Amino acid sequence: MRVTEVETFLVAPRWMFVKVSTDAGVAGWGEGGLEGAADVTAVAVAVLAEQLIGADPRRIEDHWQRLTKGGFYRGGPARSSAVAALDQALWDIVGRCHDAAVHELLGGPVRDRVRVYGWVGGDSPRDLVEAVTAQRKAGMTAVKMNASAQLPPIPSAAEVAGVADRAGEVRSALGPDHDFAVDFHGRVGPAAARRLIAAIEPFDPLFIEEPVLPEHNHTNLRQLVDSTAVPIATGERLYSRTDFLPVLQAGVRVVQPDVAHAGGISEVRRIAALAETFGAVLAPHCPLGPLALAACLQVDFATPNFLIQEQSLGIHYNRTAELLDYVANPEVFTFADGHVTRPTGPGLGVEIDEAAVRRVHARGGQWRTPSWDHADGSFAEW
Numbered sequence: 001m002r003v004t005e006v007e008t009f010l011v012a013p014r015w016m017f018v019k020v021s022t023d024a025g026v027a028g029w030g031e032g033g034l035e036g037a038a039d040v041t042a043v044a045v046a047v048l049a050e051q052l053i054g055a056d057p058r059r060i061e062d063h064w065q066r067l068t069k070g071g072f073y074r075g076g077p078a079r080s081s082a083v084a085a086l087d088q089a090l091w092d093i094v095g096r097c098h099d100a101a102v103h104e105l106l107g108g109p110v111r112d113r114v115r116v117y118g119w120v121g122g123d124s125p126r127d128l129v130e131a132v133t134a135q136r137k138a139g140m141t142a143v144k145m146n147a148s149a150q151l152p153p154i155p156s157a158a159e160v161a162g163v164a165d166r167a168g169e170v171r172s173a174l175g176p177d178h179d180f181a182v183d184f185h186g187r188v189g190p191a192a193a194r195r196l197i198a199a200i201e202p203f204d205p206l207f208i209e210e211p212v213l214p215e216h217n218h219t220n221l222r223q224l225v226d227s228t229a230v231p232i233a234t235g236e237r238l239y240s241r242t243d244f245l246p247v248l249q250a251g252v253r254v255v256q257p258d259v260a261h262a263g264g265i266s267e268v269r270r271i272a273a274l275a276e277t278f279g280a281v282l283a284p285h286c287p288l289g290p291l292a293l294a295a296c297l298q299v300d301f302a303t304p305n306f307l308i309q310e311q312s313l314g315i316h317y318n319r320t321a322e323l324l325d326y327v328a329n330p331e332v333f334t335f336a337d338g339h340v341t342r343p344t345g346p347g348l349g350v351e352i353d354e355a356a357v358r359r360v361h362a363r364g365g366q367w368r369t370p371s372w373d374h375a376d377g378s379f380a381e382w
Contacts, residue, residue: 001026001097003057006049006086008042011360012321014367015289016041017352018085020093022057028092029352031291032085032260034077035317036369044082052086058097060090064266080239080263087264088295088348095347102295102348106269106302113339114300116309117142117181119287120170122316124149128166132173132180141338142179142206142308145170147196150372150380153189155196164199171203179206181233186213187381190220197228206308207233207254207283213381214238217247225251236285240267241274248278254307258285260292265299272303281307287315290327294348301342309340317367321360328353 005021016033034041048067055063067083068074095102103109118140120131128145135143147163155163170180182205184193193211200208208230212220214237225232233254238244239262244255255275257268272282282303284296293311300306313323313333324330328351332343343349372380 001056001058002054003052006045006052008045009357009361010038010042010364010366011289011326011357012363012365012367013318014038015292016045016085017289017291017326017357018045018089019354020052020057020086020089022093024097026093026096028057028089028094028096028347029291029350030085030088030090030092030264030295031289032081032083032088032264033288034081034261035288035367037078039366040078041081041085044078045085048079048082048086057090057093060087060094060266063087063090064263068263075239077237077239077261081261084258084260084262084264084267087266088259088291091265091295091298092347099346101342101344101346102265102298103301103342106265106298109301109342110304111301111306111342113341114297114306114309115142115339116140116311116335117144117179117338118311118313119144119315120180121145121166128169129173132170136174136178139335139337141177142181143170143174144181144183144209144310147182147184147200148187150374150382151188151192152374153192155188155192160195160199163196164203167200167203167205181206181209183209184211185381186210186237188212190216190224193220193224194227197224197230201228201230205230207231209233209256210236214243217250221247221250221252233283235271236261239263241270244271244274248275248280253278253280254283255280256283256285256310258288258292259295259299260286260288265295268296268299269303272299272305276305281305283307284309286310287312287317290323290333290350291348291352293323293333294343294350297340297343298348311335326353326356326360327351
């Protein structure tokens, strides 16, 4: 079996799919769009694909080593996301060749269902109670919310109180038997993060996500971890085991690699194993498309130290397309009682509506990361 073609598709709302075809008639799909720069990742895929054409797709680990280490300049989000998409597609091919789900090839399932959570609120959280109520009616047992829109480096007492009030509203709407997580999105400085975590702590969130930017992790993360009993989570902008090691050493106990950005199934599986040695749990980042979610689930079902899975159905970014729009077997993403059951189909377990993908790709257009300003006109973190 040899790889004959590698194609990329930029599709709404902000995703990039990859199809790897072979001379045996077996094709695999993956996702690695690097939202906001999916077209950049597509170029990286095209360059890396030169190493795959004519090669046996079943040599997944050998390809992963060469794709990640074959250049003098290594790493970075664009290359890691491109490798992630190709890695997923190769696992999809191998699973289909053996008529087995990927999690069976990773050692078999360690659970029968995976807990998932839904999003409430958007970049500027409001109408949270209504959104939480809708998620509960949909069967979700856990949700996640953004802490705030942009905040100054040192927020006012009113701004801190506003964040705490929203967390309190969500806790009241959920009750004590359901969970909510709060995403800081790296929008605040370290001093503000500590104050905000203290303000939210009484409402017992499941975890606080990305309290500071990744570039501040080495100087501030340990202090934040030590300042609170709330678990600290991070990792959506980390791309390798090397990136995660100092974070784990700082005391983070919820790791959030993104299977579409952190080197694919192969590397996320290893990140999870590294986290397990620290007593940390895996909660993969995935506000993305169906292939990324399918790949996450394959890892989740084979990972002992898994906690909960993010998914994008109804998320505020999905304004021009939804999670199931490109899926021919949407039943694999049926959420019941806040969980999804184990997929048993071959490969990633999801069948892509290729005609829909090609149709949307042909329309063109790209989603870009929003640009935010503070009240004084200076740059604000999105």
